[in-house]
Amino acid sequence: MVRIKHISMNDPLYSQEISLRTAVLLAPLGYTIEDYCNIAPGREEKCEHFVAITDHPSGEKVVGAATLFIDEDESTGKIQQVCVDKQLQGSGIGQKLMIAIEARGFGELGLSSLYCHAQLDAMSFYDKLGWSVEGHEFQEAGIAHRRMFISAPKPVEATDS
Ligand SMILES: CC(C)(COP(=O)(O)OP(=O)(O)OC[C@H]1O[C@@H](n2cnc3c(N)ncnc32)[C@H](O)[C@@H]1OP(=O)(O)O)[C@@H](O)C(=O)NCCC(=O)NCCS
Structure with missing residues (x-):
């Protein structure tokens, strides 16, 4: 059974988060986590971190x-x-992560929208979650991306019965 946890960088699971991000996302591009953090100093610390665990x-x-x-x-x-x-x-883990982050962003933080820079190969993953594409294709870390976004769900209006 997979569950999603919202962790801080002090959590013992953070080092596993970094190992996974390195193996799946960074190393294939020739990046280390230090390289990634140097692109935008301080950003890693400002982020909220979510992990799927078994x-x-x-x-x-x-x-x-x-x-x-x-x-x-x-x-x-x-x-x-x-x-x-x-x-x-x-196996549905990515979808579970995204749903948990949307719940955090819209339900708890009251954000009006969420966006991401989607690798072209991953666009249908976001599309299946109801995300939309906007703007032109652009390069990031040598890979083609599109910006995708989703707006906060509209509050359900009360109806007279
Ligand atoms: C993209 C990624 C996060 C998706 O997570 P996942 O757990 O594999 O995806 P899920 O099983 O939750 O898939 C949900 C749906 O999206 C689809 N999907 C998942 N990954 C996809 C991909 N890369 N391209 C197209 N469709 C994808 C699935 O087929 C599934 O559709 P279905 O419900 O009709 O069967 C994961 O495959 C991954 O880590 N890929 C490598 C890194 C990456 O590309 N990250 C995104 C960078 S923008």
Whole structure:
């Protein structure tokens, strides 16, 4: 059973989060976590960190991760570093992570929208969650991306009965 945890960087699971992000996202681009952090100093610390975990005889195992960065206007948030253990991809973990972050962003923080820079290969993952694409294709870390976003759900209006 996979569950999602919102952790701080002091949590013992944070080092597993970094190992997973490195294996799935950074190392294939030739980046280390230090390289990533140097691109935007201080940003990693400002992000909220989410991990998907499973129980393992040796303790909790991180099998998915993502971060949420709240923009300075405090009304939008950027989801970054979304990744799932290669052997478990396609089993619904990524979707579970995204739903938990949307609940945090819209339900708890009251954000008006969330966005991400989606690799072209991953666009249909976001599309299936109801995200929309906007703007032109652009390069980031040598990979083609599109900006995708989702707006906060509209409050349900009370009806007279
Ligand atoms: C993209 C990623 C986070 C998705 O997580 P996941 O756990 O594998 O995805 P899920 O099993 O929750 O998939 C949900 C749906 O999205 C689809 N989907 C998942 N990954 C996809 C991808 N890369 N491209 C297209 N569709 C994808 C699934 O087929 C599934 O559709 P279905 O419900 O119709 O079967 C994961 O595959 C991953 O870590 N990929 C490598 C890193 C990466 O590309 N990160 C995103 C950078 S923008």
